[in-house]
Amino acid sequence: MRDELSNYRKVDMYLDYEVIASGSKGNAVRINDVLVDCGIPYNKLKEHLYDVRYLLITHIHSDHVRKGTLNQIKKQFPNITIIGNYQVHEVFGVDLIINAGYELEIEDYIFNAFECEHDVVTYGYYWETEDEETVFYCTDTSNLENVGKELEFDYIFLESNHDFYKLEATREQDFKNGYHPYFSGKRHLSTQQAKEFYLLHRKNREVPFIELHKSERFY
Ligand SMILES: [Zn+2]
Numbered sequence: 001m002r003d004e005l006s007n008y009r010k011v012d013m014y015l016d017y018e019v020i021a022s023g024s025k026g027n028a029v030r031i032n033d034v035l036v037d038c039g040i041p042y043n044k045l046k047e048h049l050y051d052v053r054y055l056l057i058t059h060i061h062s063d064h065v066r067k068g069t070l071n072q073i074k075k076q077f078p079n080i081t082i083i084g085n086y087q088v089h090e091v092f093g094v095d096l097i098i099n100a101g102y103e104l105e106i107e108d109y110i111f112n113a114f115e116c117e118h119d120v121v122t123y124g125y126y127w128e129t130e131d132e133e134t135v136f137y138c139t140d141t142s143n144l145e146n147v148g149k150e151l152e153f154d155y156i157f158l159e160s161n162h163d164f165y166k167l168e169a170t171r172e173q174d175f176k177n178g179y180h181p182y183f184s185g186k187r188h189l190s191t192q193q194a195k196e197f198y199l200l201h202r203k204n205r206e207v208p209f210i211e212l213h214k215s216e217r218f219y
């Protein structure tokens with residue numbers, strides 16, 4: 001399994017991407033001229049913004065969008081179009097609201113959104129690049145039931161948060177200050193779920209699997 005998943009260098013000819021940050025401490029991933037999330041300090045993100053034209057926000061949690069960072073982007077990079085769901089719009093304000101199940105067609109892309117299962121309104125996205133390759137991006141969800149079974153992708157950026165069995169072992173622990181690792185972890189996708197999705201939805205064996213939002217304790 002591991003060899004199969006890690007040997008993907010040769011297909012990365014067209015897609016230029018950078019996982020700037022991923023995990024509960026902050027998320028920002030640039031894929032060509034699309035940035036997904038801005039949950040890190042502006043001074044750490046700034047240098048990556050010069051070629052960005054679209055910012056897709058997944059949900060309102062502070063590891064995915066920081067108010068100060070977003071405000072700086074609006075001010076310093078007014079040419080970046082900010083896109084998010086209605087809740088992201090309510091809390092932070094976006095340029096375009098995207099709705100799950102409906103295509104959002106703009107100048108260079110048609111973005112598709114689907115609903116994740118998390119504790120706030122969370123969207124995953126897929127779109128086609130100018131090289132006609134499809135990119136799939138999803139994090140912070142306990143399942144992927146809203147993704148069409150027939151869909152196949154050329155690049156899969158997907159949450160691979162925890163090992164199912166490691167998290168399962170914490171089930172009987174007590175709550176500490178309202179926190180329970182098991183229930184907290186269950187809002188996220190396990191590595192086992194992520195790999196299964198990857199194998200079912202990759203277009204071919206060369207498709208890279210870019211694992212996101214890994215847990216420090218349970219991955
Ligand atoms: Zn998160």
Ligand SMILES: [Zn+2]
Pocket residue numbers: 059061118140
């Ligand atoms: Zn979240």
